[in-house]
Amino acid sequence: MAPGSKSAEPELRRSVTPWGSFSWGYSDVGADIFVGLGLVLAWAAGASNVAFLFAGVVYVCIGLAYTELAATYPVAGGGQYFVMRGLGDIFGFIAGWAVLLDFTIDVTLFAWTSVDYTSQLVPALTNSVHPWLHFGVVLGLVVGLCLLNVIGVRESTTFNGVVSALDVISETCILCFGFLFAFRPQLLVHTMQIHWPSSYDLMLGTSLAIISFVGLESISQAAQETQRPASIIPRTSVALILTILIFALAYSNLALGLHPWHPIADAHGHPQQFWQIFPNNPDNQGKAVALLAAQVPFYGAFAALYVPVLGAVLLLISSNSGVFGSSRIAYAMSASNLLPSLFARVDRRYRTPVISIVFFSVIAVVELIFAAAPALFPAVSSLYARFFHGENGLDFLADLYAFGAATSYSFVFLGLIGLRLTDPLSPRKFKIPLNLPMRFRGERVEFPLVAVIGFIGIFSILMFTLFTHPLGRIFGPTWLVLGLLFYLVYRRYRRLPVLRSQPRDWRNAQTEILRRAGELELMDEYVANVKASDARRAGQGT
Amino acid sequence: MISISSDVHVTVAGALVALLIAGLVGATLWWMLHPPESYVMRIAAAAERNLERIVGSLIVAFSPEIDSAHVMALAAKLARGERSELLALYVIEVPYTLPPDAEMSVEERSALDALGAAETIANKNNVAIRTETIKARSTKQAVLDVAKREKANLIILGSYREGKYSGAPLGRVIEEIAADAKCDVLIGVEGKHGTLLVDESAQSTSQEA
Numbered sequence: 121m122a123p124g125s126k127s128a129e130p131e132l133r134r135s136v137t138p139w140g141s142f143s144w145g146y147s148d149v150g151a152d153i154f155v156g157l158g159l160v161l162a163w164a165a166g167a168s169n170v171a172f173l174f175a176g177v178v179y180v181c182i183g184l185a186y187t188e189l190a191a192t193y194p195v196a197g198g199g200q201y202f203v204m205r206g207l208g209d210i211f212g213f214i215a216g217w218a219v220l221l222d223f224t225i226d227v228t229l230f231a232w233t234s235v236d237y238t239s240q241l242v243p244a245l246t247n248s249v250h251p252w253l254h255f256g257v258v259l260g261l262v263v264g265l266c267l268l269n270v271i272g273v274r275e276s277t278t279f280n281g282v283v284s285a286l287d288v289i290s291e292t293c294i295l296c297f298g299f300l301f302a303f304r305p306q307l308l309v310h311t312m313q314i315h316w317p318s319s320y321d322l323m324l325g326t327s328l329a330i331i332s333f334v335g336l337e338s339i340s341q342a343a344q345e346t347q348r349p350a351s352i353i354p355r356t357s358v359a360l361i362l363t364i365l366i367f368a369l370a371y372s373n374l375a376l377g378l379h380p381w382h383p384i385a386d387a388h389g390h391p392q393q394f395w396q397i398f399p400n401n402p403d404n405q406g407k408a409v410a411l412l413a414a415q416v417p418f419y420g421a422f423a424a425l426y427v428p429v430l431g432a433v434l435l436l437i438s439s440n441s442g443v444f445g446s447s448r449i450a451y452a453m454s455a456s457n458l459l460p461s462l463f464a465r466v467d468r469r470y471r472t473p474v475i476s477i478v479f480f481s482v483i484a485v486v487e488l489i490f491a492a493a494p495a496l497f498p499a500v501s502s503l504y505a506r507f508f509h510g511e512n513g514l515d516f517l518a519d520l521y522a523f524g525a526a527t528s529y530s531f532v533f534l535g536l537i538g539l540r541l542t543d544p545l546s547p548r549k550f551k552i553p554l555n556l557p558m559r560f561r562g563e564r565v566e567f568p569l570v571a572v573i574g575f576i577g578i579f580s581i582l583m584f585t586l587f588t589h590p591l592g593r594i595f596g597p598t599w600l601v602l603g604l605l606f607y608l609v610y611r612r613y614r615r616l617p618v619l620r621s622q623p624r625d626w627r628n629a630q631t632e633i634l635r636r637a638g639e640l641e642l643m644d645e646y647v648a649n650v651k652a653s654d655a656r657r658a659g660q661g662t
Numbered sequence: 663m664i665s666i667s668s669d670v671h672v673t674v675a676g677a678l679v680a681l682l683i684a685g686l687v688g689a690t691l692w693w694m695l696h697p698p699e700s701y702v703m704r705i706a707a708a709a710e711r712n713l714e715r716i717v718g719s720l721i722v723a724f725s726p727e728i729d730s731a732h733v734m735a736l737a738a739k740l741a742r743g744e745r746s747e748l749l750a751l752y753v754i755e756v757p758y759t760l761p762p763d764a765e766m767s768v769e770e771r772s773a774l775d776a777l778g779a780a781e782t783i784a785n786k787n788n789v790a791i792r793t794e795t796i797k798a799r800s801t802k803q804a805v806l807d808v809a810k811r812e813k814a815n816l817i818i819l820g821s822y823r824e825g826k827y828s829g830a831p832l833g834r835v836i837e838e839i840a841a842d843a844k845c846d847v848l849i850g851v852e853g854k855h856g857t858l859l860v861d862e863s864a865q866s867t868s869q870e871a
Binding site: 138288292298301303304347348352355358359363366370373379381417635640641644 | 670671672673675676677679680683684686687690691693694695697698700701702703771774775778781782785
C-alpha cells in the first residue's frame with residue numbers, strides 16, 4: 121500500500137430514487153388514513169372534516185419542518201438527531217424515545233388493522249366474533265415480522281414502490297368516483313349542523329386525527345440513502361404532505377356527505393348515514409376505507425374485492441416499517457451515546473441488529489397484550505371499564521400512537537428553532553417560509569414563525585391527548601419517565617455528561633454529512649460560510 | 663344535479679371536487695418526479711451520451727495527471743454486464759517537499775468532483791461502486807498497489823491532461839502503469855477530435871459560483 125493512503129470504507133449506497141423516497145414515506149403515512157378515518161368518524165362525527173383540517177394544518181407545519189431538516193442534515197436518525205443537534209443530548213433522547221414508542225405501537229397497531237381489513241373478506245377474523253383468533257393472527261404477524269427482520273429479509277424498495285403506486289391510484293379512484301356519484305353537498309352541510317360533537321369529543325377526534333399523518337420520519341430516515349437528498353427530499357416530502365392532506369380531507373368530507381350505494385340500517389331497521397356505522401363499533405373502525413370504498417356506486421363492486429387486500433398489504437408494510445424503524449432509531453441513538461452500544465450490535469450470522477429488533481418487538485407484543493386483554497378476559501374488561509373509560513383494543517393503541525407522535529413532533533419544532541439559531545451557516549436548500557430576520561450570537565439568523573405555529577398546534581394536540589385519553593396519559597408519560605431514568609443511569613455509568621451534552625465537532629460532522637450525501641455544491645457553500653464567519657469574528661476580535 | 667339511477671346522482675360540486683382531486687394528485691406527483699438536474703448529473707448524462715466512444719474497466723484510476731472521467735460510463739456498463747465490482751480510485755501525488763499526509767485542499771476537492779461524478783454514473787447504471795482517495799509519493803506505485811490488493815483484472819486509465827506532456831507519447835505515468843501492471847490495462851486516449859466529458863470551463867464556472 122502506498123504511503124499516506126486511506127483504507128476503502130464501505131458507505132451506504134445512495135440508491136433511493138424520488139419515487140423510492142416517496143414510497144418509503146407513503147408506505148408509512150399512506151397507511152395511516154386506513155386506521156385514522158374510522159376512529160375520527162367515531163368520535164368527531166359531524167366535525168370529522170374539521171378535526172382532519174386542524175390536524176392537517178399542524179401536519180403541514182410538521183412536514184415543512186422535517187423537509188427542511190432532512191434536506192439540511194441528510195443522515196439516518198431522523199427526529200432524534202435533529203433534536204439532539206439543536207437542543208442537546210437529553211432532549212434528543214426524549215424525542216428519540218418517544219419515536220421508539222411510536223414505532224413499537226406502529227408494529228402492533230398496523231398488524232391489528234391489517235387483520236381488521238382482512239376480516240372484510242374473511243369474517244372469522246373479526247375481533248368481536250373470535251377475539252382469540254384475532255389476537256393469535258396479530259401476534260403471529262408481529263412475531264413473523266420480527267423473525268423476517270432478524271434474518272434480514274425485507275420487502276424491496278421496488279415492492280414498496282409498486283404497492284404505493286397501486287394505492288395512490290386506488291385511493292384517487294375511490295375519491296373521484298365517490299365525489300362524482302355519491303357525494304351530496306347538502307348532506308355534508310346537514311351532517312355538520314345536526315351532528316356536531318361536544319367539545320370533549322372534538323378534542324378526542326382531533327387528537328386521533330393526527331395519527332393519520334404520522335410517518336414523515338421515514339423519509340428523513342432514508343435521507344442517507346437517497347440520491348441527492350438536498351434536492352430530492354424537499355420534493356418528495358412536499359408531494360407526500362400534499363397527497364396525504366388531499367386524501368385525508370377528501371375522505372372525511374366524502375364520508376360525511378356520502379349517499380350510500382346500498383342502504384344502511386341500524387339494529388332496529390332505521391336508515392343510517394354512512395359515518396354512523398363507526399361510533400361504538402370497533403370492528404368497523406378498523407376497516408373504514410374498505411367500507412367506504414364498497415359504498416361508492418359502480419366502482420364499489422370492484423373496490424370491495426381489492427381494497428381490503430390492498431389495505432391489509434399496505435398496513436403490513438407499515439407494520440414492518442415499525443420493526444426495522446425502531447431498530448434503526450435505536451442504532452442511531454446508540455451511535456450518539458444516547459443508548460447502550462448493545463442496541464447497535466450486529467449479529468455475526470445474520471448481519472442484522474438482532475438484540476434491538478427482538479427487544480422492541482417484545483415491547484410491541486406487550487402493547488398488543490394490553491390492547492387485546494379486555495376482549496380476551498371479561499375480568500380485565502371490567503377493570504378497564506372502571507379505570508380507563510373502557511378504552512381498549514384499537515383505542516388503546518391509537519392513544520399511545522398519538523401521544524408518541526405529538527411528543528416527538530413537539531421536540532422537532534423546538535429542535536428546528538434551536539438549529540436555526542445555533543447553526544445558521546449550514547446551507548438550507550429548502551427553508552420553511554415566514555421567517556423573522558434577527559441577530560443571534562453575532563450571526564444573522566432567521567427565526568421560523570411556522571415552527572412556533574406548528575409547536576402551538578402539536579402541543580395543543582398533545583394536551584388534547586393527555587386530557588381525553590385515560591390510558592394515553594398514564595402509559596405515555598410512564599414510558600418517557602422510565603426511559604429517562606434509564607438514560608440517566610446509562611450516562612452516569614459511561615461517565616458521560618448526564619444532563620449536559622457530549623462535546624462534538626459539528627462543523628466537521630456537517631462537512632462529512634454533505635460529502636457523504638454527494639451534495640458537493642452545498643459542501644462548498646458550507647465551507648465558504650464557515651470561513652467567512654471565522655474571518656468576520658477574527659476581524660471583530662482585532 | 664343529474665340522475666343516473668334512483669340512487670346515483672351527479673352534482674356539479676361533486677364533479678368539480680373529483681376533477682380537482684385527480685388534477686392535484688397528478689400534478690403533485692409529476693412535479694415530484696421531475697427534479698432539476700445537478701452538475702454531477704449533467705456530467706453523468708454527457709458520459710451516457712458518449713458511451714460508444716469510451717472504454718471502461720474494474721479499477722478506474724484518476725489523478726491530477728490522469729483524466730479518466732470519459733471512460734467511467736463504459737466501465738460501469740462493463741461492470742454491470744460482468745457483475746464485477748467497480749472501484750474508482752483517485753491518487754493525489756504528494757511531492758517529497760511535503761510530509762506524506764500534507765493537506766492538499768485543491769487536489770482533494772478535485773478528487774471529490776471526479777469520484778462524485780463516477781458514483782453518479784455507476785448509480786445510474788445500477789452498479790455497485792466503491793470510491794477511494796489515496797495520497798502517495800508515486801501515482802504509478804499507488805495504482806499498482808491497489809490493483810494488487812483488489813486482485814484487479816483490469817485497470818482503466820484515461821488520457822494525460824494537457825500541459826503535463828513529459829516526453830512519453832501517452833504520458834509518463836500512464837506508460838509506467840501499463841508497463842509494470844500485473845493485469846490488463848486499458849488506456850482511453852482521446853483522438854484528435856475527442857472531447858472530454860468533464861467540461862473544464864463549466865467546472866471552473868461552477869466552482870467559482
